[in-house]
Amino acid sequence: MKRLALAATLLAGLFTQARAEGTQVDATVKLLASHTVQSVADTNANPENLTLALPGATTLAQARVNLSLEWEVLRFWAEPRGYLTRAEYTIRGEDSRDTKTEAKLLQGGSRLSITDSLFLSLARENLQWGPAQSVNPSNPFFPQNGRENPMREIGGSDFARLVYLPAPGFTISLIANTARGEGVQLYGGWHPSQAVKLDYTGETTSAGVIAHAGEQVPESLGGYAQWTVSDALLVYGEFRALEGSRQPYPVADASPVGGHFETRYARGSHRFHKALGGLSYTLLSGPTLTVEYFYNQEGYDDGEAELFADMGEKAGGFLAAGLTKPRKVAGFGSTPLRRNYATAQFLQTEIFSRGTLLARYTRNLDDSSGIATFYGDWALNDLVTLYVNGSVFFGGERTEYGMALEHQAGLGVEVALF
Amino acid sequence: MKKLALLTLILLLPGLAAALTPREILEKSDRARGKGPGLTWTIEMTSQEQGSTREQTLEVRAKEDRALVTFQAPARVKGQKMLMAGRNMWFIKPGVSKPMPISPRQKLMGQAANGDIASTNYAADYEGKLTGEEAVDGKECYVLDLTAKNTNLTYDRIVYWVSKERLVGMKADFYTVSGKKFKSALFEYTNTVSYGGEKYPFVSRMVITDALRPGEVTTLNFGQVSIREVPDSTFNLNLLVK
Numbered sequence: 001m002k003r004l005a006l007a008a009t010l011l012a013g014l015f016t017q018a019r020a021e022g023t024q025v026d027a028t029v030k031l032l033a034s035h036t037v038q039s040v041a042d043t044n045a046n047p048e049n050l051t052l053a054l055p056g057a058t059t060l061a062q063a064r065v066n067l068s069l070e071w072e073v074l075r076f077w078a079e080p081r082g083y084l085t086r087a088e089y090t091i092r093g094e095d096s097r098d099t100k101t102e103a104k105l106l107q108g109g110s111r112l113s114i115t116d117s118l119f120l121s122l123a124r125e126n127l128q129w130g131p132a133q134s135v136n137p138s139n140p141f142f143p144q145n146g147r148e149n150p151m152r153e154i155g156g157s158d159f160a161r162l163v164y165l166p167a168p169g170f171t172i173s174l175i176a177n178t179a180r181g182e183g184v185q186l187y188g189g190w191h192p193s194q195a196v197k198l199d200y201t202g203e204t205t206s207a208g209v210i211a212h213a214g215e216q217v218p219e220s221l222g223g224y225a226q227w228t229v230s231d232a233l234l235v236y237g238e239f240r241a242l243e244g245s246r247q248p249y250p251v252a253d254a255s256p257v258g259g260h261f262e263t264r265y266a267r268g269s270h271r272f273h274k275a276l277g278g279l280s281y282t283l284l285s286g287p288t289l290t291v292e293y294f295y296n297q298e299g300y301d302d303g304e305a306e307l308f309a310d311m312g313e314k315a316g317g318f319l320a321a322g323l324t325k326p327r328k329v330a331g332f333g334s335t336p337l338r339r340n341y342a343t344a345q346f347l348q349t350e351i352f353s354r355g356t357l358l359a360r361y362t363r364n365l366d367d368s369s370g371i372a373t374f375y376g377d378w379a380l381n382d383l384v385t386l387y388v389n390g391s392v393f394f395g396g397e398r399t400e401y402g403m404a405l406e407h408q409a410g411l412g413v414e415v416a417l418f
Numbered sequence: 419m420k421k422l423a424l425l426t427l428i429l430l431l432p433g434l435a436a437a438l439t440p441r442e443i444l445e446k447s448d449r450a451r452g453k454g455p456g457l458t459w460t461i462e463m464t465s466q467e468q469g470s471t472r473e474q475t476l477e478v479r480a481k482e483d484r485a486l487v488t489f490q491a492p493a494r495v496k497g498q499k500m501l502m503a504g505r506n507m508w509f510i511k512p513g514v515s516k517p518m519p520i521s522p523r524q525k526l527m528g529q530a531a532n533g534d535i536a537s538t539n540y541a542a543d544y545e546g547k548l549t550g551e552e553a554v555d556g557k558e559c560y561v562l563d564l565t566a567k568n569t570n571l572t573y574d575r576i577v578y579w580v581s582k583e584r585l586v587g588m589k590a591d592f593y594t595v596s597g598k599k600f601k602s603a604l605f606e607y608t609n610t611v612s613y614g615g616e617k618y619p620f621v622s623r624m625v626i627t628d629a630l631r632p633g634e635v636t637t638l639n640f641g642q643v644s645i646r647e648v649p650d651s652t653f654n655l656n657l658l659v660k
Contacts, residue, residue, distance in 0.1 A: 028496050028512065066497065066512060107515075111657075116649045119657060128516035129655075136516075145516045153513050163656055169503075171656050199656060203483075203504035228505040231522040231572055231595060282523040284596060349524075353467055382472075382492030416493035 024070040027418070032062040032151070034387075034412030040090075041406050043397035045312030047320040048092045052404055055087035055098075064153075077123075078108035081153070104182055107156035117165040124156040124181045129197075129208065131226040131236035134292050134343040134362060135336070137274035138222035138238040140195065140212040141177055143335050144184060148360055148373045149389050151412065155182025157190075173197040177214075186335075188246045188263060191216040204228040210240075218244035218267050222274075234280040242272045247298050247335065250307040257314040259307050272297045278343075290345040299339040305367065308337075309398035337400040340365035354379040362401075369395025369402045385414045438585075440546030440562055446585035447578075448541050450607055451621050456481040456648030460490075460641040467634045483539065484653040500525065503653055505571075510658065517655055522572040523594075540564060540578065543571055554579045554588040555604075573600065586619055591629075599629040613645045 037057045046052045063082040068075070083102045088095065109123020128145055130136035136145050146154045158179035164172045175197060180190035193214025200207050207225040222240030229235055248261035265272075278292035300308060318324045345360040355378045363370040371394070377387040390409035395402030438446075461476045475491040485502045489495040497512035500520075507525050508517040540546070544564035552561050559579040566574050575593040580586065584607070592601045606623040620643055628634040651657050 028493065030493075064513065113651075116651060119651070126515035130516075131519045146514060147516055147518070150511065150514050154515065156515075163654075165650055165654060168650055171654060173656055197656075201503050201506055201655070204506065206503075206506050226506070226519055228507075228521060231574075234519060234521050236519070280519075280521065282521045284523070284594070284598075288521070288524055353465065353472060379494060383494055385494055414494070416496065418493050418496075 023072075026066075026068045028064075028066045029417040030064045031415045031417065032064065032412060033060070034151075034410055035059045036408065036410035038408035039406040041393070041397060041402065041404055043313075043316070043403060045309070045316040045397065045403055047316045049090060050092060050319040051312075051316055051326050053089060053091055053326065054404065056090050057088040059086045060084070073113040075111040075113075076109075079106045080104070080108070081106045104155070106153060106182055119161075119163045121159070121161045121163070123161075124158050126154045126156045126183075127159060127175070129199075130224040130238050131206075131234070132224075132238050132276050132278055132292060132294075133280075133290055133345055134341070134360075135276065135294055136224075136238060137240045137276055137294070137296070138208070138210055138224045140193070140210065140217075140220055140222065140240065142184065143186070148358075149375055150356075150358070150377075151375070151387055151389065151414070154184070157181045157183030169201045171197075171199040173199070186246065187248055193217045216267075218242045218246065232282045232284075236279070237275070237277045239273070239275040242274075242298070243268045244270060245272055245298050249300070250304055250311055252307055256318065257311045259311045274298065286350070287346055287348040290343070290347070292343040292345075294336075294341040294343070296336050296339050296341070299336055299366075301339070302366070305338060306398075309403075312403070313398075338364050338366040364395070364400050367395065367399040369393075369399030371401045383416050385416075387412050387414065440548050441541055443548075443560055443562065443580050443585060444541035444544070444546050444564075444578075447580050447587045448539060450586040450619050451605075455613075455645070457643055457645050458648065459643040462639045462641065463636060464639075465634070465636040467631070469633075479648050479652050481648045481650075481653070483542075486652055486658070499658065501653060501655060501658060508655060517658070525572065540576065543567055544576065546578075551582070552579060554581075557588060558582045559588050584619060586621075601629055602627045609640060609643055611643055611645050 035057070038054065040046070040049045040054045040056060042048060061084040065080050068077040081104055085102070086097065086099045088097050105124060107124050107126055109121060109125065111119055111121040111123070113119055127141055128136065128139065130138045133147050135143070141157060142154065144154060146152050157177055158181040160176045160178055162174040166172060173196070175195040177193050183190070191214055193212060195210055195212040197208060197210045205225065205227050207223065209223040211221050213219040220240050220242040222238070224236070224238040226234060226236040244267040245265040246263050249264055250259045251262050251264070252259045274296050276292055276294045278290060280288055280290040282288040319326060341362060342365055343360060343362045345358070348357045351357060356376065358375040361370060361372045371391055373389070373391045375387070375389045377385050379385045388411050390407065391405070392407045393401045393405050397403055456479070458477065458479045461478060463474045463476060465472045473492070474489060474495065477488045477490055479486045483504050487500040489498040499510040501508045501510070505522060507520045507522065509520050510517045543566065545567055546562045546564050548560060549563045550561045552559055559581050562578045562580060564576040564578055573592040574595040577591040578587055579589040581588050586607050587605050589605070590603045591599055592603070594600050604625045605621055607619040608622040609620040610617055611620045622640050624638040626636045626638070
């Protein structure tokens with residue numbers, strides 16, 4: 001916390017000095033407050049919320065500061081964040097509360113323009129690409145894109161990037177992921193990796209190819225393509241082929257819970273494919289309708305899913321009987337569980353030039369469970385925006401979307417100071 | 419008889435030499451709205467909708483068929499960007515690092531579409547037909563009916579009034595592919611820019627009326643315009659988000 005305060009002070013001084021010297025300085029400060037309630041599903045795998053210990057209500061206050069400075073061929077930026085979180089839990093009928101404060105550098109770094117077409121950056125970034133709305137399988141660094149809730153921010157991971165523009169429309173990027181930073185925790189931990197990315201933007205199309213590898217990371221080749229078919233219609237796709245997987249798979253054994261988890265597909269031992277196809281159509285009246293289908297070969301088949309549910313229920317039984325204690329496994333559940341998903345989305349922006357409405361339904365076609373999410377915001381004036389978001393979960397307790405929560409709703413306000 | 423014919427031809431020659439083709443008229447008028455090696459301008463936008471007034475400030479950087487619109491004010495939209503490269507378009511919101519691809523029609527639903535109207539490249543994108551002459555604001559104008567050369571353009575048809583004297587666009591009606599009039603715009607040109615040793619008028623004000631929502635009027639006041647090479651990196655999605 002002290003180091004962050006010192007860094008913030010130094011940055012403020014640097015920005016003040018730079019402004020005095022006529023360089024380009026920019027800053028935005030936003031304050032957010034939100035309250036979210038959720039109904040935790042009482043299931044055999046999570047009896048009385050013993051296994052997952054999910055909060056029933058969360059109140060969050062955030063300070064979001066974005067700073068940038070451009071000085072000759074250098075660009076610096078920083079996105080420090082401060083959080084005050086109060087969570088309320090009910091576990092085995094007992095209520096408890098937990099309050100914590102946190103400060104972090106969500107994203108930030110520097111970029112050097114070596115020439116007009118060659119750039120070097122060292123930064124903590126949430127590197128996102130690809131046209132898909134629900135998930136972006138072509139991206140090996142970030143499995144989530146946060147698009148279902150525009151108010152939620154995803155932390156950056158640390159990268160070194162060399163970006164070269166050899167010709168109009170073409171980009172070559174050499175990317176090295178050097179540290180996890182504030183990125184999503186994946187199962188098995190973070191490992192350094194590298195990627196080469198080629199992008200092309202034409203008159204009505206854009207496309208990219210990404211080759212990714214690392215010493216303890218499955219090699220993969222991915223890509224995306226997007227076509228603006230008409231003024232209203234976008235058609236797109238993404239894919240990735242991986243040599244191996246870090247997904248934990250349930251394996252039956254004679255243990256009390258009936259199995260254990262293994263990352264049994266070591267690098268190069270098995271090829272997996274992920275593919276997504278989608279289209280978006282904007283009606284003359286304004287809304288944009290999107291449909292996507294996602295195939296995730298890394299996901300569990302029916303037998304693995306049944307064993308996973310059996311193990312969960314048995315473990316839940318032992319917890320309920322007080323025979324064991326819950327153990328959190330970092331990164332478990334950060335990627336889709338099964339193989340076939342369909343998403344439909346409705347998006348309307350600029351409602352009376354003040355509001356946005358986003359509604360999305362994702363269905364797990366393998367176990368017939370689903371999640372419906374909604375997001376809406378309304379600008380009260382030039383500074384203040386109200387927002388609501390929520391989810392409803394459909395499916396039995398042995399399904400992906402039915403195993404943890406029943407529904408969730410949140411209300412928040414954002415104040416843009418400057 | 420022969421002398422009369424020769425005299426008639428001599429008298430008519432200057433008029434014949436001065437007649438411009440629709441394409442030439444469009445090229446001249448495009449220059450006054452942004453066609454060039456690259457330009458950067460700041461636009462103060464005032465919108466009147468549902469009886470209330472809203473003000474926004476945009477920075478537009480444009481080059482050929484690419485444009486980057488950055489919202490600078492008010493605070494709640496500051497930092498939002500819209501990138502257009504050909505018919506590809508993306509919307510970037512601070513805090514959501516994933517650029518969102520949008521269709522040309524989606525772009526129309528936002529205020530940034532108004533900022534983009536000025537930089538539309540009519541000579542390259544539309545086939546023009548001279549349909550007559552009319553006065554706009556007391557100034558004699560060519561009336562051109564412009565038809566989109568391909569189906570990917572935002573506006574399928576534009577009816578365009580160009581001043582005969584200054585060769586700048588005075589008025590435009592924009593139609594979508596369904597044939598409905600979508601917006602109307604009136605232009606003013608009190609700015610002057612210098613490029614290539616030549617000075618020429620440049621757009622200073624646009625008043626845009628929404629044909630689908632009567633009562634919605636947006637006024638764009640164009641601040642200082644600079645004509646200079648804009649690097650290609652300005653329009654690169656890999657560099658734009660950070």
